[in-house]
Amino acid sequence: MNLEITGKTKLCGVMGDPIEHSISPAMHNAAFRALGLHYAYVPFHVRRGDLPAALQGMRALNIRGLNVTIPHKVAIIPLLDEIDPLARQIGAVNVLLNDSGRLIGYNTDAEGFLHVLVEHGIEPQGKNVVVLGAGGAARAICFALASRGAALTILNRTAAPAQACAEDISKTFSLPMKVLDLNRENLAYALQQASVLVNATSVGMLPAAGASPVDRDLLGTHLTVMDIVYNPHKSKLLREAEKAGATTINGLEMLIWQGALAFEKWTGRQPPLNVMRKAATAALKKYEK
Secondary structure (H helix, E strand, O other): OOOOOOOOOEEEEEEEOOOOOOOHHHHHHHHHHHHOOOEEEEEEEOOHHHHHHHHHHHHHOOOOEEEEOOOOOOOOHHHOOEEOHHHHHHOOOOEEEEEOOEEEEEOOHHHHHHHHHHHOOOOOOOOEEEEEOOOHHHHHHHHHHHHOOOEEEEEEOOHHHHHHHHHHHHOOOOOOEEEEEOOHHHHHHHHHOOOEEEEOOOOOOOOOOOOOOOOHHHOOOOOEEEEOOOOOOOOHHHHHHHHOOOEEEOOHHHHHHHHHHHHHHHHOOOOOHHHHHHHHHHHHHHHHO
16 A cells, blocks of 8 residues: 555654664555555664754654664663663663653564564573674663573673673573673684574674674584674675574564564554565665665
8 A cells, every 4th residue: 555645644763873774664664554554664864973963853853753773772761751661671772652752762672582582493591692792782682581591691892881781681680691802712712602692783784794793613503693684684694604504593583573563662553574574575685686
């Protein structure tokens, strides 16, 4: 169904830096059309220093909802009027709802991540899991894994954010947790003992698709490797993990699930998952051409 943009159209979108790679507009607009909803979804390029102004603009323009991506998921928290308890526990927000000018922050990354694990038959209980990164997405993923009883090792280029992530999770869960600097020596040590590796950094994302956070020789058949990078559809990390005999999971399904949960908060309607999946996959194929 093609819907005309009118004065009744409600606006949603995604803000981040960079944002040109996002396939969320294709996914959400397809879902709005499928349900005949008078909504439209657009990308907003918002740099770090412009975040407070962007939120004022959201209020002034009566934008109904926004997805929040790199680098704003943590920095946005003190700027909001209300934080959902789960998002506050995680320490990161990836969804905003504008309730009559009152901006409420939620986190759908954690639940979206768990949906993906369940779909792939992975039970984190008792597993040693290595997570790369300590930003907003990594925080949600670590929280989700801890909630299911995983033993975590967090590696990040700078120690302070990783330590803060671990300390915040420890307030809710008493589980084995290590924090290490992200370098080859520490990766080699951590991956020898792990069964799951999650890349929660942006390394390997377009336009730098030729990069990988892990050297190929550190990967092996004992690992399940998930990369939250979804564009390109198969990152260099996943290609090399496949060659090493590891099981691989790309980031597209997490994007779809977190987006579907956001869609429900904005519209009050059940999201058409199959429509969203089809549109997201088609949008990725256009990038690959």
